[in-house]
Amino acid sequence: MGVIRLGFVEVRVTDLDAAVRHYQGSLGLEVTGQANGKVFLKGWDEWDHHSVVLQPGGVGLVKMAFKVEGDQDLEDFEKRIAAWGLTVSRVHRGEDFAVGEGISTELPSGHVVQLYREMETLGVGTGTENPDPWPEGQRGMAVPRLDHVLVTAEDPHLFARFFTEVLDFHISERVVPQAGSDQILGAWLFRTNTPHDVAVIPGPNGKLHHFAFYLDNWYEVLRAGDIMAKTGIPVDVGPTRHGITRGQTIYFFDPSGNRNEVFSGGYITYPDFPCITWTADQLGKGIFYIQRELNDRFTTVLT
Amino acid sequence: MVTIYLMPSWLTIAGSPQATVWEALQAAGYAMRMGCRRGGCGICQVRLRAGRVQMGAYAETALPEEQRSQGWVLACRAYPVEDVEIEIRDDQHLRPVAPWWARVAGNRPSNR
Structure with missing residues (x-):
């Protein structure tokens, strides 16, 4: 339940x-x-x-x-x-x-x-009886599903408390000011078996950082990047890997400037998943594992 | 063709009513700090000091009416319809990224 x-x-x-x-x-x-x-x-x-x-x-x-x-x-x-x-x-x-x-x-x-509790059901593209692995007529990046949403809050600790204390979410990873601190600067929270269904980082209240769609693997992320180049979609960062979640990623923008992400990989979580902690001084590596530094858009470009 | 004068350096680049200020900068081999590039975030707000631009679609939150009326525009959405003077702040980091390449391509940015 x-x-x-x-x-x-x-x-x-x-x-x-x-x-x-x-x-x-x-x-x-x-x-x-x-x-x-x-x-x-x-x-x-x-x-x-x-x-x-x-x-x-x-x-x-x-x-x-x-x-x-x-x-x-x-x-x-x-x-x-x-x-x-x-x-x-x-x-x-x-x-x-x-x-x-x-x-x-x-x-x-x-x-x-x-x-x-309920939404009208339309069914998956492959059907549920003796299905093929993917449906005919796929377009573009052909994302199978929504994965997660990340927002900004002036008090990320309070945001994380609501999700854990009221909605029974678990924290897969968190960012704290320094080792030993329990003050949450950022939190990745889950109810499913993915690394996160919702996440929060510090920033102005009410803002959207991005929402993400799942892709099966690293090659599909690269191919999604090819489609961004072919169709003129502005790319923010990537393809690269996140330290946090271990996911492979590209951040990009929709035609109105809302940030999207294609995300693949990441580990499996369970309710007893041991929370991973990042100290703020390692945040660059946590967010963009390969480059190991934040770009000037990551924390400031919001809608 | 129009001319875009970038303040405070007086860097002068070629523009066109069909290209945004940011696109003209790119064509001239320059870059500046940009956000979503789709009129949604407001990171590329610059001050229009003289001349007129046509604005493409943008979100009110990215450029509130009050700021627009004070001459602020979005570099990613502003199409100069005549010669313009645009002021770019220090923290927007206007910088050459490929001036030699752009010169070969026929764009000739020059400091007045």
Whole structure:
């Protein structure tokens, strides 16, 4: 029971048509619906109706939504969020296209977190009976699924406390000021078996750093980079490896300036995963393992 | 063709109404600190001191109306429609990255 995964991110885009061309054409997501001016998309290996929602006007994150396993979870989390001192509101079936009952809260960092139990199901691109490994008609990077979201908060420690104390997330890796400190400057948090479903680094409240899509392997990350070059997508960093998560990565930007990532690899986590600690003086290596230094965009370019 | 004068150095490069200020800088063999390059983050805000530019799509959060009215523009979204003077801050690190290459290609940045 509890949160089972990051279900969808809803993001603002300045130019909806350009955004659809990017997410559908270059990343290879499938448009699964349009309603209330928004466009809904999913990856070929996702079965729920959508994992990305594009909303016209501006940039940045409208909300991150996590799927929970049971109806009881919504009631339990409603009480636990309120007991933690935050305001919780009910999201009724149909308020979000193709999404069932849910609850929503705004964190002290200004980020909106929604929990829901049900979403309309469309099925994976390969089907579930004697499936082939990948479907026909793939486009661009052909990302199979959404992987994680990273945001900035003025108090990353408090952000991590909400996810661990209220939503039962575990911390795979954390950045502390110096050895021996328990003050969290950055945290990578999981409920699935991946290194992270959500992560936080220091920065202004309410901002999006990036959301990431999974790729199977290092070669696919390189190939995704080829597609970025062929289609004129601005690259931030990569291809390279993260020290934190061990993942292989390219950061790049959508047509509105929201940062995306293609991410592959990384280790498996379990609830008893021993938390990895990075000291702030090694952060360059933690973020970009090969270059071992942060570029001037990493902590400042946000939407 | 238009001319772009970069303050405070008076570095002078060729521009065009079809290329953003940043693209003109690149073509001239120069680089500056850039962010998303899509009008979303505001990192490349520069001051338009003279002349007019046409702005491509950008997010209000990257360039609030108040700043736009005070002459700020985004280097990644500003298309100069006539000769312009653009002020670039020290921390934006305007720097040559391939001046020799750009000269071969026919762009001739020169200091006035």
